[in-house]
Amino acid sequence: MQQETAVPAVVATHASEAHAHHEVVPFSKNNSKFAMWLFLASEVMFFTPLIAANVWARTVQPEEHALLNIPITSLNSFILLASSYFVARAIGAIRNGNVIKMQRSLVLNLVAGLVFFLIMMTEYVELSHHGITLNSGPFGFAFFTLTGFHGLHVLIGCTWLTIVLNKAINGVYTKDNYFGVEFYGLYWHFVDVVWIFIFTIVYLF
């Protein structure tokens, strides 16, 4: 019984000492990043079956796979890779204390993300003109489910980026305080990694 009560007492003592000396939790940033990596790992398990379903659907309906627009999708791949670079550049810039360069890089990131999404929508319209829709068969269902969820992740990323960009413009991030950008960057880069797999496996195979 004494042991059960002793543990909270020790914790409380340490907490009050930390508060008294204005200490900060030393591992909070790493904990947040670890949580993000675990979330991204769960996202891997979400996207993997969808990609595998596309591989299977392609063998069932190869004629529909042949209608995919490789040139326009390749352009979209370059745009998403560039968007990922802009995030990395924004983080690199703020690490060096260059706030303006960070802000510009984040704006370019947002533009690239939105252009990627718009081009994806034009691809959807083009495919629908060929009769490929969510209900047209296994290929359409697998393709639109996978790319639709990826597009949703892009939109979520753009929304998150709008918040980050707003903070960046309002001077929240500095050379010594830019974790918000770094944290968002992990998510956006992951969306890019997923697209690398989708582009190769779904479009180029």
Added chain:
Amino acid sequence: MTTPETIAHAPEHEEKHASEGTFFVVFGALAALTVIELLVIYLPGLRYPLLIGLMFAKAWLVIDYFMNLRYDNKLFRISFLIPVAAGVIMTILLTPLSHP
């Protein structure tokens, strides 16, 4: 006043990370690898193994350099790469390469 932002960026161990120049080189490599991917699809015999290799090379560049996993805690790498490995094995088993 202590905000979540200031707590999150508390002084920790000295962090290592890639430089801005490295980011640009990585972006150039990613673009080059994508171009090579587009050329490889015209090589029927080597198409699948080369595409898989290029795809992983691109993903590795983004994860290791842009996402800073190369310099971050090893636990992050383990927690992320185990499900990636499981997913990759499952997907490869379903590719045309596995069913010639």
